[in-house]
Amino acid sequence: MNKLNIIDQGLGSFIVDGDLTFASIDKHTVKSFAFLKSAKEVNIDLSKVNNTDSAGLALMIEWIKFCRHNRIHLSFKNIPEQLLTLAKLSGFDKTSHFAIHAV
Numbered sequence: 001m002n003k004l005n006i007i008d009q010g011l012g013s014f015i016v017d018g019d020l021t022f023a024s025i026d027k028h029t030v031k032s033f034a035f036l037k038s039a040k041e042v043n044i045d046l047s048k049v050n051n052t053d054s055a056g057l058a059l060m061i062e063w064i065k066f067c068r069h070n071r072i073h074l075s076f077k078n079i080p081e082q083l084l085t086l087a088k089l090s091g092f093d094k095t096s097h098f099a100i101h102a103v
Helices: 027-031 034-038 055-069 080-089
Strands: 006-008 013-020 041-052 073-077
Touching: 006 034, 013 055, 027 055, 034 041, 034 055, 041 055, 041 080, 055 073, 055 080
Parallel strands: 013 041, 041 073
Antiparallel strands: 006 013
């Protein structure tokens, strides 16, 4: 298991490094959305995500909900194929956050 790290790149850009799995996402991760409040436009790069499962998708959906509620524009890039597949199976591939990445 690779620990989940959210690395601030400045100006509302972040890189998620590590695993987005049940084993790496804990209560602290779920409740720690302060980084999302750093800008009115937040971009999250998922290119450094090693492994993911449905917990990773659930966390992304929580980030989306939080940003909508707080009027923050959120975008993802380099979404791992595993997450795109899970999003498609769950019907989330039709949302703007995943649709531009759909295959």
